Amino acid sequence: MWHMYLPIAGNSVNILLIFGLGGVVGLLSGIFGVGGGFLMTPLLMMFGIPATVAAASDSNQIVGASTSGTLAHWRLGNVDFKMGFLLLIGGVLGGTLGVQIIKVLRALGNADFLITVTYVLMLGGVGSYMFIESLQALKKKDDAPAAAAATPKKESTYARLLKKLPMQTRFVKSGIEISLLLPLILGTLVGVLAAIMGVGGGFIMVPVMVYLLRMPMHVVVGTSLFQILFTCVNVTIMQSWSNHTVDFVLALLLLLGSTLGAQLGTRLSKKLKGDQLKILLASLVLLVCVKMMADLLLPPDILLSYKGGH
Amino acid sequence: MSQKIIITLFFLFAALVCLPPALRAEQPVTVNLEPASVNISAFYNGTDVTVHGQAPADAEILIRLTGTRHDVTLKKKGKVGGLLWMNVGEVTFENVPSVYLLYTSKGLGEMAAAANHNRWDSLGLGFEAIKQEMQVLPTPNDKEVVFKEFMKLKNHEELYNLDPDAVRFESAHGAMKTYTATIHVPSKLKPGTYQVDVIAVNGDEIIEGGSQQLKLTQIGFPAFLSSMAFGRALVYGIMSVVIAIFAGLGMSMVFRSKGGAH
Numbered sequence: 001m002w003h004m005y006l007p008i009a010g011n012s013v014n015i016l017l018i019f020g021l022g023g024v025v026g027l028l029s030g031i032f033g034v035g036g037g038f039l040m041t042p043l044l045m046m047f048g049i050p051a052t053v054a055a056a057s058d059s060n061q062i063v064g065a066s067t068s069g070t071l072a073h074w075r076l077g078n079v080d081f082k083m084g085f086l087l088l089i090g091g092v093l094g095g096t097l098g099v100q101i102i103k104v105l106r107a108l109g110n111a112d113f114l115i116t117v118t119y120v121l122m123l124g125g126v127g128s129y130m131f132i133e134s135l136q137a138l139k140k141k142d143d144a145p146a147a148a149a150a151t152p153k154k155e156s157t158y159a160r161l162l163k164k165l166p167m168q169t170r171f172v173k174s175g176i177e178i179s180l181l182l183p184l185i186l187g188t189l190v191g192v193l194a195a196i197m198g199v200g201g202g203f204i205m206v207p208v209m210v211y212l213l214r215m216p217m218h219v220v221v222g223t224s225l226f227q228i229l230f231t232c233v234n235v236t237i238m239q240s241w242s243n244h245t246v247d248f249v250l251a252l253l254l255l256l257g258s259t260l261g262a263q264l265g266t267r268l269s270k271k272l273k274g275d276q277l278k279i280l281l282a283s284l285v286l287l288v289c290v291k292m293m294a295d296l297l298l299p300p301d302i303l304l305s306y307k308g309g310h
Numbered sequence: 311m312s313q314k315i316i317i318t319l320f321f322l323f324a325a326l327v328c329l330p331p332a333l334r335a336e337q338p339v340t341v342n343l344e345p346a347s348v349n350i351s352a353f354y355n356g357t358d359v360t361v362h363g364q365a366p367a368d369a370e371i372l373i374r375l376t377g378t379r380h381d382v383t384l385k386k387k388g389k390v391g392g393l394l395w396m397n398v399g400e401v402t403f404e405n406v407p408s409v410y411l412l413y414t415s416k417g418l419g420e421m422a423a424a425a426n427h428n429r430w431d432s433l434g435l436g437f438e439a440i441k442q443e444m445q446v447l448p449t450p451n452d453k454e455v456v457f458k459e460f461m462k463l464k465n466h467e468e469l470y471n472l473d474p475d476a477v478r479f480e481s482a483h484g485a486m487k488t489y490t491a492t493i494h495v496p497s498k499l500k501p502g503t504y505q506v507d508v509i510a511v512n513g514d515e516i517i518e519g520g521s522q523q524l525k526l527t528q529i530g531f532p533a534f535l536s537s538m539a540f541g542r543a544l545v546y547g548i549m550s551v552v553i554a555i556f557a558g559l560g561m562s563m564v565f566r567s568k569g570g571a572h
Contacts, residue, residue, distance in 0.1 A: 004352060
């Protein structure tokens with residue numbers, strides 16, 4: 001009664017369980033602007049869904065969640081479409097490049113080891129930096145809000161370098177003026193990394209937008225969702241077309257929950273300050289990092305697994 | 311003339327008496343499946359199939375459900391640098407059944423111990439037989455460990471299982487009795503045709519019984535989606551994306567109207 005059969009995954013799932021899972025992941029999308037594949041794919045695999053089908057159906061689901069989330073953030077004035085498009089173009093280029101790079105890496109052998117260790121170190125590094133930085137910012141504000149605002153920031157080498165780049169443009173929604181090339185280059189880099197790591201890239205993109213593009217956190221969340229929407233439309237169609245791994249029943253059950261979760265997440269996000277959002281996301285990133293380390297260090301239950309997973 | 315008939319009858323009678331018990335015509339093992347085929351519809355969550363039939367009154371019964379044999383390539387995890395558990399390569403298991411469910415009326419070991427060894431081995435029953443018949447490539451140093459892990463994986467998927475004491479008997483009528491067992495067909499079992507064999511064993515005597523085929527077919531919505539996903543993959547992909555976008559738009563509209571009311 002409470003189960004539905006997934007024709008592509010070739011298994012049954014509990015409707016409420018999948019709906020709930022979609023809701024939780026959609027909530028995270030709405031709050032932080034991440035796709036949530038890091039959470040969804042392993043959980044779906046735990047419920048007996050093949051890794052390839054789990055990942056492909058998840059991107060189909062994210063199309064729904066990010067449409068819902070992007071619209072909600074757009075109403076709040078939190079989507080920088082210009083920035084989003086530039087990052088997207090970079091992302092597509094980077095993704096294509098990354099797929100080629102990974103072929104070379106695999107041919108060299110030992111690629112999986114290198115990729116996994118890099119991924120864990122990156123999550124740990126980015127998570128820790130974000131955590132400490134936002135913690136300090138929160139403390140400063142509590143101590144002396146006026147003094148912090150009054151002190152002019154010293155210009156870093158990075159900031160001076162940014163000003164030297166050609167094609168300086170104003171991004172109104174983000175309230176910044178930077179070179180057009182910067183989002184293109186950074187988008188490409190994130191695309192390359194995402195393709196090599198086999199992840200959606202939200203986790204990498206959000207810190208890049210916050211620290212390297214210096215966009216306000218709320219605009220980062222909305223713009224990231226906008227960008228994820230397009231990436232996942234592309235992935236869903238490509239996966240259905242060439243690998244037949246999208247299970248529409250699974251995606252539909254998930255997105256019933258996730259579109260709702262994304263709306264609630266946006267409302268929650270609105271109530272939180274930028275630094276509070278950052279510190280929460282940093283904690284989430286660190287949690288994923290710890291989970292990955294545990295997977296690497298603890299002996300697995302079964303030494304064999306089907307191909308196509310992580 | 312009548313003498314000839316008497317002599318013929320005598321020889322026929324003698325032949326019947328002297329025939330080995332396994333060939334006695336009055337002791338066939340019958341096999342019935344209920345239902346005889348399984349339909350996978352939208353709310354399917356695996357199902358139970360009852361296997362029942364007639365068997366000699368003093369026999370034990372084995373019921374085996376198997377799928378076609380194929381090769382499976384799996385990723386193998388191992389320790390890298392003495393510290394990290396990672397995928398370290400691939401292992402191919404050749405000639406393994408896609409599913410192997412064995413339901414018996416008595417422990418398999420007990421039956422094997424009582425039976426004629428050569429005859430028992432030729433039936434290829436139990437997990438040990440699967441191990442004998444499969445090939446592992448590349449040949450591992452630790453075939454025993456690799457096989458154990460393979461069984462763990464298949465067992466976890468409910469696709470390989472042994473269940474002693476699963477076959478029940480009703481009281482015997484004369485030389486025959488009725489056996490019944492309920493086979494749980496896991497939802498993970500793919501559409502296709504599977505073989506159900508029933509074997510009767512009496513001490514060292516093995517009376518091979520009958521077989522039936524169990525067919526699993528997708529119908530209705532799952533069948534429609536599968537044919538779309540594989541037959542019109544591009545349309546299916548675009549449709550999936552469009553419906554997801556509309557779901558997002560729909561949910562957004564619901565929330566806006568709610569927001570407007572405040």
